[in-house]
Amino acid sequence: MLHIKVTDRESISNKRSVMTLIVSLIAGMTAMGLIFLMSGANPFYAIFKIFSGSFGSRYGMMETITKAIPLILIGAGLAIAYRAKFWNIGAEGQLLAGAIAGTWVGLNWGPHLPSYLIVPLMFIFGFAGGAFWGAIPAVLKIRYSVNEVISTLMLNYICAEILMFLIVGPWKGKTKFGYPYTDDLPASAILSTITGTRIHYVTLLLGIITVIILGIVIYKTRFGYEVRVIGENTHAARYAGINFFKATVIIMVISGGVAGMAGIGEVAGLHHYLLYPGSVSSGYGFTAIIVAWLAKLNPFFVILSGLFFAGILVGGDAIQISLGLPAATVQVFNGTLLVFLIMGDYFLKNKITLKWAKG
Amino acid sequence: MEKITQLEMVGISKSFHGIPANDDIHLTINSGEILGLLGENGAGKTTLMNILYGLYQPDSGQIKINGQRVKIRTPQESMAVGIGMVHQHFALIQPHSAVENIVLGYQHSPLFFPQKKIQDDVLAFSKKFNFDIDLSKQVWQLSAGEQQRVEILKALFNGADLLILDEPTSVLTPQETQELFVILNRMKQEGHLIILISHKLDEITELCDRVTVLQKGKIVGHADTKDVDKRALARMMIGRDVIFNIEREEIPRSEKVLSVNNLVVNGDKGIPMVKGITFDIHKNEIFGIAGVSGNGQRELVEAITGLRKSESGEVRITDTDITNQPPDKIYNEGISHVPEERIKFGIAPGLYLYENAILKQHRSDKFSSRLFLAYKGIKEHARGLVDAFQVATPSIFIQTKNLSGGNIQKLILGREIDGEPPVLVASHPTYGLDVGATEYLRKQLLQRRKEGGAILLVSEDLEEISELCDRIAVIFQGQFMGILEADDPNIKDIGLMMAGTLQL
Numbered sequence: 112m113l114h115i116k117v118t119d120r121e122s123i124s125n126k127r128s129v130m131t132l133i134v135s136l137i138a139g140m141t142a143m144g145l146i147f148l149m150s151g152a153n154p155f156y157a158i159f160k161i162f163s164g165s166f167g168s169r170y171g172m173m174e175t176i177t178k179a180i181p182l183i184l185i186g187a188g189l190a191i192a193y194r195a196k197f198w199n200i201g202a203e204g205q206l207l208a209g210a211i212a213g214t215w216v217g218l219n220w221g222p223h224l225p226s227y228l229i230v231p232l233m234f235i236f237g238f239a240g241g242a243f244w245g246a247i248p249a250v251l252k253i254r255y256s257v258n259e260v261i262s263t264l265m266l267n268y269i270c271a272e273i274l275m276f277l278i279v280g281p282w283k284g285k286t287k288f289g290y291p292y293t294d295d296l297p298a299s300a301i302l303s304t305i306t307g308t309r310i311h312y313v314t315l316l317l318g319i320i321t322v323i324i325l326g327i328v329i330y331k332t333r334f335g336y337e338v339r340v341i342g343e344n345t346h347a348a349r350y351a352g353i354n355f356f357k358a359t360v361i362i363m364v365i366s367g368g369v370a371g372m373a374g375i376g377e378v379a380g381l382h383h384y385l386l387y388p389g390s391v392s393s394g395y396g397f398t399a400i401i402v403a404w405l406a407k408l409n410p411f412f413v414i415l416s417g418l419f420f421a422g423i424l425v426g427g428d429a430i431q432i433s434l435g436l437p438a439a440t441v442q443v444f445n446g447t448l449l450v451f452l453i454m455g456d457y458f459l460k461n462k463i464t465l466k467w468a469k470g
Numbered sequence: 471m472e473k474i475t476q477l478e479m480v481g482i483s484k485s486f487h488g489i490p491a492n493d494d495i496h497l498t499i500n501s502g503e504i505l506g507l508l509g510e511n512g513a514g515k516t517t518l519m520n521i522l523y524g525l526y527q528p529d530s531g532q533i534k535i536n537g538q539r540v541k542i543r544t545p546q547e548s549m550a551v552g553i554g555m556v557h558q559h560f561a562l563i564q565p566h567s568a569v570e571n572i573v574l575g576y577q578h579s580p581l582f583f584p585q586k587k588i589q590d591d592v593l594a595f596s597k598k599f600n601f602d603i604d605l606s607k608q609v610w611q612l613s614a615g616e617q618q619r620v621e622i623l624k625a626l627f628n629g630a631d632l633l634i635l636d637e638p639t640s641v642l643t644p645q646e647t648q649e650l651f652v653i654l655n656r657m658k659q660e661g662h663l664i665i666l667i668s669h670k671l672d673e674i675t676e677l678c679d680r681v682t683v684l685q686k687g688k689i690v691g692h693a694d695t696k697d698v699d700k701r702a703l704a705r706m707m708i709g710r711d712v713i714f715n716i717e718r719e720e721i722p723r724s725e726k727v728l729s730v731n732n733l734v735v736n737g738d739k740g741i742p743m744v745k746g747i748t749f750d751i752h753k754n755e756i757f758g759i760a761g762v763s764g765n766g767q768r769e770l771v772e773a774i775t776g777l778r779k780s781e782s783g784e785v786r787i788t789d790t791d792i793t794n795q796p797p798d799k800i801y802n803e804g805i806s807h808v809p810e811e812r813i814k815f816g817i818a819p820g821l822y823l824y825e826n827a828i829l830k831q832h833r834s835d836k837f838s839s840r841l842f843l844a845y846k847g848i849k850e851h852a853r854g855l856v857d858a859f860q861v862a863t864p865s866i867f868i869q870t871k872n873l874s875g876g877n878i879q880k881l882i883l884g885r886e887i888d889g890e891p892p893v894l895v896a897s898h899p900t901y902g903l904d905v906g907a908t909e910y911l912r913k914q915l916l917q918r919r920k921e922g923g924a925i926l927l928v929s930e931d932l933e934e935i936s937e938l939c940d941r942i943a944v945i946f947q948g949q950f951m952g953i954l955e956a957d958d959p960n961i962k963d964i965g966l967m968m969a970g971t972l973q974l
Contacts, residue, residue, distance in 0.1 A: 114527075331843065332843065333832060333833065333840075333841065333843050334841075336825065339821060340821065340829065343818035343820045343821055344814070344817070347818050349777060349797075350797065350807070350809055350816065351797070352796050352798030352801065352830060352833075354796075
């Protein structure tokens, strides 16, 4: 009979962490290879296509960076929330809330203001919109013990429906031939891009600044220390006189706010008008959950993991076209990788020994 | 399966990460016998019993029942040969009734309506051993002693001939302990085999027939309890003499530091748990609160340290009113706090040692500006604490959860008294610690008293209270039954006061 024994590892070296990460990614891709095989595609070719499509050409690379922008912003915010063990699954809704608030400013004030005023205003309102949407579950949790996994998830749908209502109703554009879109943002409110690419560099820059600030906040500041104490042990946080209500709300204002900035960035940088929720964001709020975990909740690593998953999104588009695989393939790919990453974490924290014994 | 009449462990060795936890252990127990397993924390008692219960596999050695070698690979196999274990922390499902919990682990439960069909059997069983529990109550409604009896009943009902009890009295009141001993003696008469893990000398000498002493994973002695005295056992256990009467020099009581005036505090269920308590503590004084836990000690301490709002009354430090201030404010006014359940309240287990060395002080000017923490100074401070308070750790860059209980407590105590606060509130500071760490911590408290600190010591350990305190208040149902001077002749009646039958 096979005996399996699980024991805690006492210490975990950096080398082991990195190796575990690499092995989990390889194992995940092997599993994905089997899925490709079952759908009749050559797994080696498909995986090669994914990475050549995203990192193998200048165009692919630029697209990857474009898609990494929202992932980095949201991922860094989620890393902070998850540090405090606040399970924010609502970044998608917070992104949309930011898009709505920012677009309103752009449409209404944009025609009267120069670029250097309207762009910061849009981002401020985008932040505020996401922050508001993120603060709701924080207040609900502390005041009424509402489980944040459920409330944040549900608020995603509410925000998506509000957006739908706005674009088919009061905000429906006069120049859009009856389509459910808003009018285009005025030129002053549209973010410029690096020539020949879709990279809206203002948002990219904001993303990198956010990462640096949040990294410093978590590891160097008093507030970051309090956040980590809350995440580790709420009883100890109470004992230490840490103000829960304030800390949780601030965490969710930040986490939701940066998601909101990602939202207005997508609208002002890529789409130029508000459209279907599923088109404003192709699930960035959910993909960023994996981004944050792959980065081990370290904001600095979010840049790398954000680029990695952006690459998979771009590569996924590439294999849809070249191999004729369904659009959901990428989501299966991402999900598979997440499962293997979490499994890897388990093997990193525990030591497993197998022993054959008679009888 | 035939009844166990004799169980032997022969040459059992087990190591973790290369460190031996058990080294060539031999022991024997016969039917109708209570064997004590004595040793400090980390001596390997629990590891040895977990091997017997099938939770661990020994690296070498054998287990023999009635002379026959048996293999025990899982707790199920252990139960099947007639071994039951009651762990220090109960494995009961809180919202289920006692019967449901017993039925859950029972191997012969029917598929449908198990509790109805087995309830009568369980009740009959419970009567046989005089277990006084309402089995239809949900577990969370039962006291710790009652929960323990449910655990014992569960093991017996599963056909355990040999019962292992891991530190069974650590959660019990003195009366409950006596009730437990009655039950165990009765089981002994019925021919059961009982192994009692403990580091309390009194229990071992009172209850056990024989005792085996472990030290650092090795057996250092066997004895018949009728032949040994406590002092000899203690020496065997830690390898040297323990000072059982720590020298407490006489210091005249000086000015008042902390005063609590007519304080009323509600418990978690909204009922008053502290009903108008008044006392003062002076410089150079240790003021003890004795009592069975659950009589308002926790609520009192939480109200003084700012973790709980009081309903009425006031708390003052020298002349400042600190009633219902937040915990960090109260800390700044000079009251530090060694909380009960050190791992639950006192540390953030996943953070590094140096980060835990400033918990609650992280807002002080010494360690932070408004925004940033001064990590360089914090690390120096942590190194200083580790040296000054003998915290055994490879470095300050270790996750605090990897320290032993005694070392965590030394770190917490060090953190709380390093700044020489005028008042220290210590709840059960040596609970569950081994003799060495206990002695060290008590000496530190006396040192603090000598330096001019005022200390409020809450403890269930009467020995600790009588050794350390200048005055002792006995709390019962949220009220003081009296405040005794250390040399008060009434101290012999402290048990009656704790039980609420005597009020001075």
